Every structure is written in C-alpha cells, then in structure tokens.
Amino acid sequence: MSIRIVYTANDRLARRRAVTLILPLLSFSLLTGCSADAKHPISSPGAAEASEASEISALTTELDAPWSIAFHGETTLLSERDSGRILEIDANGNQREAGNISAVSGVGEGGLLGIAVHERYLYAYFTAGEENRIERFTLTGAPGALELGEPQTILEGIPSASYHNGGRIAFGPDGMLYATVGxxxxxxxxxxxSSLSGKILRLTPEGKVPEDNPFENSxxxxxxxxxxxxxxxxxxxxxxxxxxxxNTSDExxxxxxxxxxxxxxxxxxxxDDQxxxxxxxxxxxxxxxxxxxxAGDSIWIANLRGELLREVPLQDTSTSIEHLAGEYGRLRDVATAPDGSLxxxxNNTDGRGTANNEDDRLLRMELG
Incomplete structure (x- = not known):
C-alpha cells in the first residue's frame, strides 16, 4: 500500500496547478500507522506527517444511502437519504429506527441529507416536494429508545433540484446553526x-437571523x-x-x-481580490x-469520486494525505466520535457507487 502526499504551492500563480508526489513505503498498515516526508518542488511548506491509524472496522453494515452522522451524548445517529429514516446505532453496531421523517421526498441527490443535534433537538435538512427545508424534532427517551417529536420548521423555501442541494448542517462554537446550500x-x-442558493447560511437555533450576520436581515x-x-x-x-x-477544481x-x-x-x-x-x-x-x-490536529474529509479519506494537517493546510484510497468505495461523511475515534x-448505494453485500457501512477508525 502507498500513501499519497499532495502539496499545493502558496504562491497564487503557482497554485493553479497541484503537484502530487507518490511515496511508496516499505510497509504501511492501518494497524500500525505511517509517516512520510517530501520536498515541495515550488515552495517548501515542510513535511506532512500522517496521523497514525491503529485499527479500522465496520461498526454496522447494510445501510441504505446513508448521508450524515450526528451524536446525542454517547449515542450515534445516522440519516438515510432515500428512506427518510433516522437510525440509532449502539456500541455493538445494532441498528434501531428512532424516527422516520415522512415529509422527505426527492429524486437524484435530494432526500434526507444533513442532521445535527443541539441541546434536546435533532435538526434535519431535507427535500420536501419542490423545496429543501430545515426542521427540528424534540429528542425524547433514553439511549436505545430515542424517539423524534413533532417537527418544527426552522427554514423553508430553500431551492432544490435533483443535484447540487448542499445539505450539511452543523452548530458552530457561537451556538448558531450553519447550513450549506448548493x-x-x-x-x-x-x-x-437575495437567493438562498449557492450559499452558506447562519441562523439562530430557532431559525431567526442573527443580528451580527454580514448582510442585514439575511x-x-x-x-x-x-x-x-x-x-x-x-x-x-x-x-x-x-x-x-x-470541471476544474474542488475546494x-x-x-x-x-x-x-x-x-x-x-x-x-x-x-482576484473580489x-x-x-x-x-x-x-x-x-x-x-x-x-x-x-481530529488529531488535522482536518479529515470524506471523498466520493476519489473514494478516499483526505487528511489536511492544520499546521500546514497546503498539504494533504490520502487514506483508504479505493478500499471502501465512495465516502460521504466522517465525524469524530465521543471516544476520539473517526x-x-x-456511500455506495446512492446510485453512483458499486455496492457489495455489506454496503453501505459505518466504519470506525482509531487514531494512534
């Protein structure tokens, strides 16, 4: 196995082309971890060192087009795009349906997309009819018996289509709700x-516009x-x-x-300064x-077409390290569990991947 370290130059003109260096290693195992050094041919940001991955395993299998991971305390929650289900996953990988969002509809890339938990609510971004919307549901019950309450609309009228729906939601350190919209x-x-399309949005947990947003009443x-x-x-x-x-650049x-x-x-x-x-x-x-x-002083990014997990060290965000390339197919989401694992x-059952009889899977990777 090899690990690929990708450098992008800091100079604006030189950065128009990425330079990739493949370093074959004498040995690399997910059980032992690895590191690699290389020189940048244009600038010298320093060596990129991979975080050690000590173990990877399938926590649960046979998911239906899963899209997002969230946590309610120690409990893992997942969304399924097409079924509209919110699944509760216990420590042994057992699946239980905590709720089904009946308003979910959509074709192509639409459906139940991002979820996030804030205080006693589960927030969901999903396609309903000819729009996308964000709703929240009271989470009741104990782990192993969680249930969703009645929906409360946070934001509606988000344009939808069979593709480019965005759909990720998360709460920031400021306590505000952020949503990505395609x-x-x-x-x-x-x-x-004036349009919600092609934006990142910021709202209060109740769906109001924060007073310190950059554009008034928006x-x-x-x-x-x-x-x-x-x-x-x-x-x-x-x-x-x-x-x-x-066609040119993911970012x-x-x-x-x-x-x-x-x-x-x-x-x-x-x-261009604009x-x-x-x-x-x-x-x-x-x-x-x-x-x-x-996690571990790095940004970790799930990649679909690339079929890999990309690590970007925070100490040098001009470099990246590729993990799991081609091993598990398309990767849709990655999250840091309460115990520090990834x-x-x-996402091989979404209509674009090649699924095997265990797909889709929730994998667990321990970092050394």
Missing part, C-alpha cells in the same frame, strides 16, 4: 445575495458557492468548508463572513469532498 443547478443565483453568511457539503471549526473558531467544483475554503467564493465567475484559485481563494484545491475526479471533521460513512 446552487440547485442554477449557477447564476450563487452571486445573488441568513446568508457567505456566497458564490457551487455545492458545499462539509463544514467544521477548529479550536480557534476558524470555519472550514469543502466544496464540489465543476477547501476558510469561510469569512460576507465572503464571495466566486462561483460561477471563477472555480478554484482566482487570484473573491476568496481556496486554501487547497483538487481535480474533481480525485476528490468530490463531502463531510468533514477535525466514524466514516460509505
């Missing part, structure tokens, strides 16, 4: 601040996005987002309040980044 196939509206936090599907904060409160490009961005990320005017590095450039970009065929988490959702 352009729903209409790229022109990503630059229109949930829009950043704009010019094509199809962002991952958001995560580091210990300093910096917000990172992953985004699907079209890892630092999200700034009111920032314009260029779509559809530009894709990837623009070298737009916020990504801190890292990849060929879409090797990436398609979706869910993200932070939980990873495969």
């Amino acid at each position: 352009d729903a196939g209409d790229s022109s509206v990503a630059q229109e601040k 949930p829009v936090y950043s704009y010019g996005h094509r199809n962002p599907q991952g958001i995560v904060w580091d210990a300093k409160g910096i917000l990172y987002a992953s985004e699907f490009g079209q 890892l961005n630092i999200i700034k309040p009111g920032g314009n990320y260029g779509w559809p005017k530009v894709e990837g590095i623009a070298s 737009y916020v450039d990504p801190i890292q970009q990849w060929d879409p065929a090797q990436a398609s980044p979706s869910g993200m988490t932070i 939980l990873i959702l495969t």
Whole structure:
C-alpha cells in the first residue's frame, strides 16, 4: 500500500496547478500507522506527517444511502437519504429506527441529507416536494429508545433540484446553526445575495437571523458557492468548508463572513481580490469532498469520486494525505466520535457507487 502526499504551492500563480508526489513505503498498515516526508518542488511548506491509524472496522453494515452522522451524548445517529429514516446505532453496531421523517421526498441527490443535534433537538435538512427545508424534532427517551417529536420548521423555501442541494448542517462554537446550500443547478443565483442558493447560511437555533450576520436581515453568511457539503471549526473558531467544483477544481475554503467564493465567475484559485481563494484545491475526479471533521490536529474529509479519506494537517493546510484510497468505495461523511475515534460513512448505494453485500457501512477508525 502507498500513501499519497499532495502539496499545493502558496504562491497564487503557482497554485493553479497541484503537484502530487507518490511515496511508496516499505510497509504501511492501518494497524500500525505511517509517516512520510517530501520536498515541495515550488515552495517548501515542510513535511506532512500522517496521523497514525491503529485499527479500522465496520461498526454496522447494510445501510441504505446513508448521508450524515450526528451524536446525542454517547449515542450515534445516522440519516438515510432515500428512506427518510433516522437510525440509532449502539456500541455493538445494532441498528434501531428512532424516527422516520415522512415529509422527505426527492429524486437524484435530494432526500434526507444533513442532521445535527443541539441541546434536546435533532435538526434535519431535507427535500420536501419542490423545496429543501430545515426542521427540528424534540429528542425524547433514553439511549436505545430515542424517539423524534413533532417537527418544527426552522427554514423553508430553500431551492432544490435533483443535484447540487448542499445539505450539511452543523452548530458552530457561537451556538448558531450553519447550513450549506448548493446552487440547485442554477449557477447564476450563487452571486445573488437575495437567493438562498449557492450559499452558506447562519441562523439562530430557532431559525431567526442573527443580528451580527454580514448582510442585514439575511441568513446568508457567505456566497458564490457551487455545492458545499462539509463544514467544521477548529479550536480557534476558524470555519472550514469543502466544496464540489465543476470541471476544474474542488475546494477547501476558510469561510469569512460576507465572503464571495466566486462561483460561477471563477472555480478554484482566482487570484482576484473580489473573491476568496481556496486554501487547497483538487481535480474533481480525485476528490468530490463531502463531510468533514477535525481530529488529531488535522482536518479529515470524506471523498466520493476519489473514494478516499483526505487528511489536511492544520499546521500546514497546503498539504494533504490520502487514506483508504479505493478500499471502501465512495465516502460521504466522517465525524469524530465521543471516544476520539473517526466514524466514516460509505456511500455506495446512492446510485453512483458499486455496492457489495455489506454496503453501505459505518466504519470506525482509531487514531494512534
């Protein structure tokens, strides 16, 4: 097995092309971990060292197009895109249906997408009829017997389509609800601040517009996005987002309040002060980044077309390290469990992958 370390130059012009170096290792095992060193041919950001992965196993199997992972205390919750189910997974991998969101509908990439837990509520982003919406449900019962209460609408009227729905939701360190919204196939509206499409949104837990949002009376936090599907904060409160490009560049961005990320005017590095450039970009065929988490001083990103788990060290976000390449197929989400391990959702039953008789799976990876 090999580990691939990808460097992107810091110089704006040079960063238009990523340089990839493959380092064959004498030995590499997920049971023992590995590290690798390389020199950047354009700039010298230093060596990228892989976090050690001590063990990986399937916690549960035979999921139906799973999309998102959330935690209620020590309990793991999953969403299934097509069935509309919220599943409770115990420590032994046993599955139990905590609820079924009956309003879920949609074709293609639509359906039940992101979920998040905040205080006593489960929040869900899903397709209903001809729109996407965010609702919350009271979580009642003890672990092993969780139930969803009646829905409360947080935000409705989000444009939907058979693709580019975005769909990731998460609560930030400020206690606010953030949601990634795709352009729903209409790229022109990503630059229109009056539209919810092609945006990252910021709301109070009750669905109100925070007074300190960058645009008055608007949930829009950043704009010019094509199809962002991952958001995560580091210990300093910096917000990172992953985004699907079209033909040129998938992106890892630092999200700034009111920032314009260029779509559809530009894709990837623009070298134009009107737009916020990504801190890292990849060929879409090797990436398609979706869910993200932070663990062990690194950002971890699940990749669909690339069929890999990408690690971006926080100490040098111009580098990345590829794990599990081609081993489990398409990866939709990754989350840091309460015990510090990584939980990873495969996504081979979504109509685009090649499923085997155990797919889809929730994998557990321990970090050394």
